Amino acid sequence: MYRTELAQLAGLPFAKGHATGNDFVLLADPEAKHEVTPEQVAALCHRRFGIGGDGLIRAVPTSQVPGFEQQALEQPKAYWFMDYRNNDGSIAEMCGNGVRAFVHFLLAEGLVNIPIGASLLIGSRAGVKEVTRLADGYAANLGPWGLIFEEQAAADSVDSMVKPRGWEQALPALSITMGNPHTVAALPDAQMLENLDLFSAPEVSPAPPNGSNVEFVVPSEPLITDGVAQLKMRVHERGVGETLSCGTGACAAAAAMRYWARGTALINQWAVEVPGGLVGVEFAPTDDGKEDTILSGPAALVARGVIGAN
Incomplete structure (x- = not known):
């Protein structure tokens, strides 16, 4: 089963990253051509038959994610969407470690340029999140709890x-x-x-x-x-x-x-x-009487590769 699911993604480049040990398979999909199925996610994230990871994150333009076109219109600076799936292929709304690994991946891929101290807006199923690059990691404003x-x-x-x-x-x-x-x-x-x-x-x-x-x-x-x-x-x-x-x-x-x-x-x-x-x-x-929750910590890429055909 896993071999079939992985073969369908043959030739697709990937990276492996983590944030304090929470690890992810990362895919760049700037043209939104590689919507992955739950079965493919589970195969890629399997720790024996696949690459292995707690989840998969696909980098795709927010405007190309079905159901989030309005988010792209309202927050055009949130160009990149963090399409996050759990290890079993199920959809998750947000991952605080994942968004740090995601921004680190975007930076390493040359898809964004963020000087230390600057911030980037990221689209997600939990709304738009602001991530700031630090000297030793990233700080993600996850909004109110x-x-x-x-x-x-x-x-x-x-x-x-x-x-x-x-x-x-x-x-x-x-x-x-x-x-x-x-x-x-x-x-x-x-x-x-x-x-x-x-x-x-x-x-x-x-x-x-x-x-x-x-x-x-x-x-x-x-x-x-x-x-x-x-x-x-x-x-x-x-x-x-x-x-x-x-x-x-x-x-x-x-x-x-x-x-x-x-x-x-x-x-x-x-x-x-x-x-x-x-x-x-x-x-x-915050000015409206609520409070934002800001998560900070490191992120790293540990490997790159191409998904094999067999």
């Missing part, structure tokens, strides 16, 4: 229950949207986090309508060092499994911890340790 079950969360500070594989008792959790869905549960210590079995998806009840990524977090002790709050996180990504990092998940984890601690001083700077490294999360107030 929100509560998926707002009424329940406001009443109880939790709105869901999460049950990891092998556990008899579920944990209280908070479901947060970063343009894509997340459910965050806190654990009391790092050893418990280390011992979690995330081979299969944790049970979430009630589950967000389109499923959920699930983050387990442990705050550092002390929580704040030099003005930055710190926490550790592991994640099971919807349609993928456990990944070494999840950018929107790191933002959701910080947002949940911040929400639970809202009776104390508001913390705007966070450092989130994931198995693949360290990412930064910043909450920045």
Whole structure:
């Protein structure tokens, strides 16, 4: 099966990249000629029969993506669209690590020119995102976060229950949207986090309508060092499994911890340790009374090639 799906893409150049270990197959499609099927995505992302990756990202003009023509008209500077698919071929709205890897890929391909300190607008299924090039990586403004079950969360500070594989008792959790869905549960210590079995998806009840990524977090002790709050996180990504990092998940984890601690001083700077490294999360107030969520961290390309015919 995988050989047939890959043969249909024979001759297509690709790159392999990652952002704190969250890895992706990257395709440049400036003429929108290579719409990939879910089966082809799953074949390319398979770690034994394909190239391997947590997902696939296709670079295509926003104006050429069905259903997003209006986004292109309203935000013409967002020329490039991040067509992101999960490892299993399912469509995902946004990936915070992926958008950093995507912009790094565009830069390496010569499709954009972004000096250090300059920004680029990117189209996505979660809206237009602004990515700034840093000296040592990229900062992606993912926009405002929100509560998926707002009424329940406001009443109880939790709105869901999460049950990891092998556990008899579920944990209280908070479901947060970063343009894509997340459910965050806190654990009391790092050893418990280390011992979690995330081979299969944790049970979430009630589950967000389109499923959920699930983050387990442990705050550092002390929580704040030099003005930055710190926490550790592991994640099971919807349609993928456990990944070494999840950018929107790191933002959701910080947002949940911040929400639970809202009776104390508001913390705007966070450092989130994931198995693949360290990412930064910043909450920045906006003129309309909301706040943007800014994710920062590195991105790298590790390989290039051409998909083979057999």
